Amino acid sequence: MSQVQLDSELPKERISAGKNLHLKKFKEDCKRFIYTQKIGFVSLLIILIVVAVAIIAPIIAPFDPISQDRAAFLAAPSADHIMGTDDLGRDVFSRLVYGSRISLLVGIATVVISIFLGTMIGMISGYFGGIVDMIIQRIMDAIMSIPALILALFIAALLGPAIQNVIIALVIIEVPRFARIVRGEMLRIRESNYVEASRSVGAGSFRIILKHGLPNMMAPIIVMASLAFGQTIIAEASLSFLGIGTPPPNPSWGLMLSDASRYMESAPWLVLFPGLALSILVLAFNLFGDALRDFLDPKMS
């Protein structure tokens, strides 16, 4: 009886204040991040700039990234083509701008799918333990004992060059890594007092996993995701460089480097720009991930 009264007596402003409190805390966290993690904040800005470039690529790019201009092949950087043209007369700057879409697409798709699958597998493994855990973990061990790039190369080469195949290959590499982290967190959380408490009031396994498991492992997953982004983008470029990733004529940065490697002496600028773009984007993700780790888990730094 008193419980019902308490609920009904709770003024509406208090409830909305609770929501505002979340928002306020988030704002404060952001401020604290900007203040304490300056390098991380700059990296976040760089990432956002690249995302913006990818979205408005048609506005920024002066030329079509695929149309060829045989009259102006291997042209050095000039006012017309600020990063020169490649062996088929395509504008390098325009290709670079559109190429950011491929890197980000592969990165986002791989990381999102891997987090989803890895979290599911890791939670099942960590929550149930025993024989289920044993079988899942040995399969994950087996996948992780093959060097990542070699496994990706194996799968991508078998499936043939296509963006979705690159994503499949990279997901297979990343899933065990997320699963292992989530499993570890799950084992830790399973033993904690609050899970014990919710079990004692009769909460089911599914409810415990969703309500207590997930929110408590967001920090390590977010950090891992940021670092996985960088690795995934490099892996996509490596596969495309070897000719088994993104198929031509798509402007993938790895593919551009592969074309450029044939003209290293006559057109060295072709080697320079795609690699620079790749390095800066990956560096931004790595520095951002590093800053997030320091921010979310001060014990680790």
Next chain:
Amino acid sequence: MIEYIVRRLIFGIFVLFIMTTFIFIIMRAVPGDVVTLQLANSGASAEQMEALKVEMGLDKSVLGQLVDWGTNAIQGDLGKSLWSGHQVSQIILERLPVTIQLAIMSIILAIIIGIPIGVISAVKQNTFIDHFLKVISIGGLSIPNFWLGLILLTVLSLALNWIPPLGYQSFAENPIVNLQQMFLPAICLAITLSASIVRMTRSAVLEVLHSEFIRTVRAKGAKEGIVIFKHALRNSLVSVITLIGLQVGYLLGGTVVLESIFALPGLGSLIFESVLVRDYPIVQSTVLVFGAMFLLVNLIVDVMYGWVDPRIRAK
């Protein structure tokens, strides 16, 4: 200790077994097979293709092929290449030294670069130098190693008019040519590897520097150089060794791209060439060798712990 090693080896063989099954099934589940590739332009009849399949043992079920290959592999027979007909074990033994040499040279170079920078970062903790070195080392981690390879080749050929000698020669044949060919790919791999060594050395040295025994060492009036190099660095080696064990996977993966840029006939380029033409026995065996190397290095690393740090040995 012996019991521990034996247990780990059994566990390793179990993992390798699952891995081989995994690779085996994927390779045959994917469309496109070696028979179609080999007879693509010869206008061979369906019977001829069937006959070739029987000859290669590909007419059996996937499980049957796996059992066949597995029983032979345990007896040391990895089969023959479906294209050249050479013994797979022979091909792998020819190529293995290239990859191992590349990996070892990279690790040595990475240690030479990484440890001093890590120590400097730790000693200058939270100063401008520390932040600068942090960005540099994460930068090293972010540069794709194949791009580094291309840049080095471009700069050397344009500025010095020098490119590594073509045609691979082993160290035994011609040490000077061999080192000229191996140095560039090794340094590309080493730069990425050294970045993580820097981070690890820094945090390990910092941890030791804040421990009580270092306070004692300082209290007895030891010089700062001795404090850092004799005590702090030595006690942080365990974490650096662990890291190298963890990075072996990256290292072996990196060899694929670099071997292809620098035209080195190693295991990485072997698996790349073979998977494209669906040479099943070579791909399976090479993946097995890569997996075995990875597990073996990690076992050696775990055994080395005890050797480096007597406290772990006691447990």
